[in-house]
Amino acid sequence: MNLKRRHYWTGVLFLLPALIVFLLFFFYPFLQSIYFSFTRWSGSGKPVFIGFENYTNLFSDPHMTDGLKNSLKMAVFGIVVQNPLALLVAILINRQFRTKAFIRTAIYFPVIISLVVASVVWGQLLQYDGFFNEILNRLGFESWTEDWLGTLKTSFPTIILLTQWQAIGYCAIIYLAGLKSIPEDIYEAAELEGAKGFTLFRNITLPMLMPAFTIVLFLTVVGALKLFDLPYILTNGGPGTSSYTLFLAVYNAAFKENNYGYATAGGILLAIFIIVVAIIQLSVTRKREVEL
């Protein structure tokens, strides 16, 4: 065996362990899930092929449709409200001031907190006789008090607001990295030309932040689709189906009702949404890289 071939097989050998684990525990189950999504299957016995029935049923199941609607609401809120807030936070943190280290740590800190711990605290704060309602009472807004997580109208909006505690810091980190990558001399040149304030922001900062923006957008939408821990622990999707997310609906269909084929179809639907968003994000980022 010559040296070249030996190098080739050494490379294959180096690749093999990662490839085996990836194929067995990631790729193979993914391919299987496509097949299972076209079957009726309770976990035991043989899956029965039923064509697109699971997929059509998804859209008449309030758990799934409400889950999907809620995820979309959350994604829109994320883009319209959370996104500008995170950018604002990043711009402010990017300035020089004494307490910078403290503020940066405080805003990033929630990012590392588990959603379980977050759920425990928020659940306590938002109870009917909890901290928030008590504050409202003291301030004279008795009529505003609400069982925030237990009322049809408020349960999911409350959960969306709770996600902001961690999402804003996370997105601000990405924006801040984007801000730091903008070369200072571009601003200096523009200022020499007489541009200032908002003009600088609109014509330099915003366009230069596009790559960061697409990443944040992607994370926001995927986060909304995959939200599970908060509604699972805080409301279990209730009251009714008002705080379901798509992931929670899939989980319950599979592991509470043993409706595996159907749940897999829900999982595939969820995966399709995420893949579409990922491809859009990747192609936008690619294009930007070519331009720059």
Added chain:
Amino acid sequence: MERKRASLPTEIILIVVGLLFLFPILYLLQMSFKHPGIFYKPLMLPDRLYLDYYKMALHGDFFRSLWNSTLVTVFGLGLTIAISSMAGYALSRRTDRLFRFVFLLLLTGMIIPTVGSLIPLFKLVTSLHLGNTRSVLVLLYTAGFIPFATFLYSAFTKSIPRELEESASIDGCGPLRMFWVILFPLLLPATGTFILTNVYGIWNDFVTPLIFLNSPEKMTLMPMIVQFMYNRQSTNYGPVFALCVLAMIPLLVLFVFTQRYMLKGLVIGSVKG
């Protein structure tokens, strides 16, 4: 770019915002010290150091789960590092068709979410008799991390000169020894980035152990806390808060010391859904 100084009013607003972000954590902390007499008075602060909740929380279940979480985290990250660093090295040094194909295959792993495959995975794990084992969590985390970690190592390997390997192999060093003794230490920045971006994900994960584990002896911290909370519906949540604080401490310490590196890593890692 770090241009302007913030004005005083801006700084004050930022301090208030920072305190608001810390508020839930501070609230959690004070609840874990609040004795039963004032536990249900949300606006009252603890008037003395009441440690009974910690005594209740620090029982066998906690230590068992702490051990399980540590095992799963260490082995999940360790196995990923061991096999992805080798794969990343191979991918960055070889340009044959097979290697380019594997590169694309792994790229699909960056895009396809695990959510859709949970059910077939559950069945696969049961048929391999790996159901309700910590090993299965290690394997699942590893499988999920492989694409990102491999690309990370592949990118870092490109910055290491090939001459190093050539001179090592002339000296009679075998490829495995050469990789582990000479190259792997040079890839430390990649290893650090990978650990700091993913340690939180494993430690804080709730849904994977919820699906794949069912016996309390194997349970990791997060599902254990939720289970413990459900079992205490009728009594006060003091011990639950104490548990949350205890489960948070290891990551908190890590975060304080590695914040700078972690933030850099998050930006690199944020492309993966």
